[in-house]
Amino acid sequence: MVTSADGQEYPVQVGGRTTKSIVMGVGAVALIVLFLFPLFGVTDWTRRLVEFFCYLAAAQMWNLLLGYAGLMSAGQQAYIGLGAYTVWFFADIVHINPLLCVLFAAITGAIIAFPAAALVFRLRGGYLAIGTWVIAEIFRLIFSSISQTGGGAGTTIGAAAQMAQTKGVDGWYSQVYWLALAVAVLTIAVCYLLLRSRTGLALKAIRDDDLSAESSGVNLWRTKLYTYIIAGAGCAMAGALIALYSLQVRPGSAFSINWTAYLIFITVIGGIGTIEGPFIGTVIFYALRETTSKYGTWYFIVLGLLAAVIAIWSRGGIYGWILKKTGFTLFPLQRRVGFGRSEKPPSPPASEGGGGAATV
Amino acid sequence: MSLLEIENASVYYEHFQALYDINLKIEEGEIFACIGANGAGKSTLLKMLSGTLIPRQGRVVFDGEPIDHMPPHRRVELGISLVPEGRRIFPSLTVHENLMIGAYRNRKGPWTTDAVYELFPLLQPLTKRQGTGLSGGEQQALAIGRALMANPRLILLDEISLGLAPVVIKRIYEAFPTMLENGCTILVVEQDVQHVLTVATHVACFLEGRIALQGVPSELTGDQITAAYFGV
Amino acid sequence: MDWVNTIVSGILLGGLYSLFAVGLSLVFGTMRLVNLAHGDLTVLPAYVALLMVGSAGRFNPLYAIPLTMVVMFGFGYLLQRGLLNRVVLKGDIIGVIVTFGLSMVIMNALQQGFTANSQGLDAGKIENLSITVTDQFAIGWLPLLIFLLAIVVITALQLYMGHTKMGRAFRAVSDDTDAARLMGINTKHVWAVAMAVALLVVSIGGVIMGIRTTFSPLLGTDRLIFAFEAVIIGGMGSLWGTFVGGIVLGVAQLIGAKVFGSPFQHLVGHLVFIAILAFRPQGFLAKTVTK
Numbered sequence: 001m002v003t004s005a006d007g008q009e010y011p012v013q014v015g016g017r018t019t020k021s022i023v024m025g026v027g028a029v030a031l032i033v034l035f036l037f038p039l040f041g042v043t044d045w046t047r048r049l050v051e052f053f054c055y056l057a058a059a060q061m062w063n064l065l066l067g068y069a070g071l072m073s074a075g076q077q078a079y080i081g082l083g084a085y086t087v088w089f090f091a092d093i094v095h096i097n098p099l100l101c102v103l104f105a106a107i108t109g110a111i112i113a114f115p116a117a118a119l120v121f122r123l124r125g126g127y128l129a130i131g132t133w134v135i136a137e138i139f140r141l142i143f144s145s146i147s148q149t150g151g152g153a154g155t156t157i158g159a160a161a162q163m164a165q166t167k168g169v170d171g172w173y174s175q176v177y178w179l180a181l182a183v184a185v186l187t188i189a190v191c192y193l194l195l196r197s198r199t200g201l202a203l204k205a206i207r208d209d210d211l212s213a214e215s216s217g218v219n220l221w222r223t224k225l226y227t228y229i230i231a232g233a234g235c236a237m238a239g240a241l242i243a244l245y246s247l248q249v250r251p252g253s254a255f256s257i258n259w260t261a262y263l264i265f266i267t268v269i270g271g272i273g274t275i276e277g278p279f280i281g282t283v284i285f286y287a288l289r290e291t292t293s294k295y296g297t298w299y300f301i302v303l304g305l306l307a308a309v310i311a312i313w314s315r316g317g318i319y320g321w322i323l324k325k326t327g328f329t330l331f332p333l334q335r336r337v338g339f340g341r342s343e344k345p346p347s348p349p350a351s352e353g354g355g356g357a358a359t360v
Numbered sequence: 361m362s363l364l365e366i367e368n369a370s371v372y373y374e375h376f377q378a379l380y381d382i383n384l385k386i387e388e389g390e391i392f393a394c395i396g397a398n399g400a401g402k403s404t405l406l407k408m409l410s411g412t413l414i415p416r417q418g419r420v421v422f423d424g425e426p427i428d429h430m431p432p433h434r435r436v437e438l439g440i441s442l443v444p445e446g447r448r449i450f451p452s453l454t455v456h457e458n459l460m461i462g463a464y465r466n467r468k469g470p471w472t473t474d475a476v477y478e479l480f481p482l483l484q485p486l487t488k489r490q491g492t493g494l495s496g497g498e499q500q501a502l503a504i505g506r507a508l509m510a511n512p513r514l515i516l517l518d519e520i521s522l523g524l525a526p527v528v529i530k531r532i533y534e535a536f537p538t539m540l541e542n543g544c545t546i547l548v549v550e551q552d553v554q555h556v557l558t559v560a561t562h563v564a565c566f567l568e569g570r571i572a573l574q575g576v577p578s579e580l581t582g583d584q585i586t587a588a589y590f591g592v
Numbered sequence: 593m594d595w596v597n598t599i600v601s602g603i604l605l606g607g608l609y610s611l612f613a614v615g616l617s618l619v620f621g622t623m624r625l626v627n628l629a630h631g632d633l634t635v636l637p638a639y640v641a642l643l644m645v646g647s648a649g650r651f652n653p654l655y656a657i658p659l660t661m662v663v664m665f666g667f668g669y670l671l672q673r674g675l676l677n678r679v680v681l682k683g684d685i686i687g688v689i690v691t692f693g694l695s696m697v698i699m700n701a702l703q704q705g706f707t708a709n710s711q712g713l714d715a716g717k718i719e720n721l722s723i724t725v726t727d728q729f730a731i732g733w734l735p736l737l738i739f740l741l742a743i744v745v746i747t748a749l750q751l752y753m754g755h756t757k758m759g760r761a762f763r764a765v766s767d768d769t770d771a772a773r774l775m776g777i778n779t780k781h782v783w784a785v786a787m788a789v790a791l792l793v794v795s796i797g798g799v800i801m802g803i804r805t806t807f808s809p810l811l812g813t814d815r816l817i818f819a820f821e822a823v824i825i826g827g828m829g830s831l832w833g834t835f836v837g838g839i840v841l842g843v844a845q846l847i848g849a850k851v852f853g854s855p856f857q858h859l860v861g862h863l864v865f866i867a868i869l870a871f872r873p874q875g876f877l878a879k880t881v882t883k
Contacts, residue, residue: 125684126626297700304696436776448771465776
């Protein structure tokens, strides 16, 4: 609730009414379609979609870090790799159902994120980014050297391979698919709810100005920490799922800096700071990958150029452009003071322009 | 031809208009004071003259050359030098280095570090002191000295008396004649009317983005100025 | 004796790291830009030298160094003026994204042009020349040269920053960009010169390393990390601090390799860096306070 100068109270709404119904409708249909997908048989497309969900989940996490908390991490691959190895550990060593291990991956990611943040938050901006990269490198080097985890060659996840055998290929991959879909939906839901909440407002304030956010009582450090922990858990789950699908972990690829490259590309091209942005970014990324990645180095050159160009000239990415032209949002995050249809708003303070809903 | 001519200039901050149709002429050898309350547009005027802001309409002509779209560093080359609001001394440079930066564009003229130290003897013992270790008055003297090192034909002084003791302000104003003698026309912007009118040869009073009153201080009454200042 | 050898080698290696680190530090100091392409820009000069040597018939790559420095100086100026100036005042994040993209482009363009295979610059006998101190202990000539060059370069840079017009301009622009403009400084030009100087400096190390060992496009990543670690260990804002940081890193790495085996060289370096970040985050010789 917000109180105006003449003592009247007005509710603060997030999102409008018609957009809500559109979102519900489209979302429900899409979910049903995606859910039913594997029932038509496991194909190459199932693999593509699992990867898509994983990239999307990781991108949402990266976007949360960057677009809202203003933290650029060049080291989320640390958690992706950790998630994968956690699955291997709990599945093959502790003998827990591999699918359940995704939960353990999330927990491990969150736990490791805490001391990592304590270290890395001593740096700022670009140096913080490199700091996160160093941490990822440390994990890569450690896991490449331990013979128990297969050293540089990595290891297969025996328990998962076994389940694939006993349940049949279709059965196993369908289950991983559904789990991946659930994780993708979960990360989107978490992002959306977080940004709608008071913490979300805090993050937005941080994004706009560190100093004024601090002076208005927002606990900067803690908010950034929570975001970093959530992002760690989310990325770990993505890594876990990819390990489950490919039935193996390799330190070179699990902890590869290429992950950061992909996440940068997806988020920047799609649109930083929105939830729709990473969607669009992941689609484009995936399309590009499927069509041009056979050209190896050119693929990366194009990725790099596009990300740089868009970061300079079209900050909001593709979704930002769409938003400007049409104002269409699937996940409305703007806050409006509800003046109601029939009421006129009270006369606004002299320095602001016109009447109407004040948006934040 | 006037040294500086501003014709119908309007300046905006995004959607907010700060200056409306300003017309002003400054001749060489004048001490031109721009006074007005907070937010009246005086600092905006200086930002337009120094190149930080570009007028959306109108022209600024300096010594016959249109400068309204010229970047700040080129205006220094032409001979316009600003003493910014808040002085903006370079904190990690020493006093002497601050002065030398003022001479970056190598304009020819009478002002050298020695000349500046003569004008402001209080800086003499401080040459090796870092910018961060100076008092308000010392900083102001340094900022003016730094601007003089560019051997400007027009020096812009933005609220130099802010935060300074009257005795210090007086000493700084006492430097004006020497500056004039050495070929520098002075445009000074002030909120504090009393002091500046004792030295100014011309005055323009700003009110809400427009010039409410212009003239020679000796020909204007106190009431006229008060009226223009407060918009009564 | 063996330990002395390791420590001395570590110190010499540290000289190389500090040479690379100084470039990164200079760019950050003057324009608050963390250039994630920095590592790749230390590998690029080796390829430039390779092209020169290849096209001109047999000549010793050591002679290519001055020309490579000039080329990298020009490249740095154009890169900054053409691309990176647009990024400088736009905040940390845009800079990191754009330079990361740049890093990807350079790394992959080099791979495309030269393949990912390791290359070498053949300087003949000098590569293996060493100075024998005792019969158990020798110092390689090239590593010593790099170390001495690091000292020369850093001294030169300190003098440049402290006593030249452009050096003063670097500091003024770093202190207060707007005020610097009002003093007549063309910031676009100054930033470009800063980047050019940084690349000039790293090209020395880049080419000599190309002579000393092999190089490939993939080397940039590690070099960026080592440069960064050297800067942080030594303390931001101090060139000699970066020198100390490089040495600490070099020694840590080689001691790590000696104690745990060579696959652990980089890991030990990273862990020492983490320890310093944890217990003395301002570094050894910090001058600027991180905001």
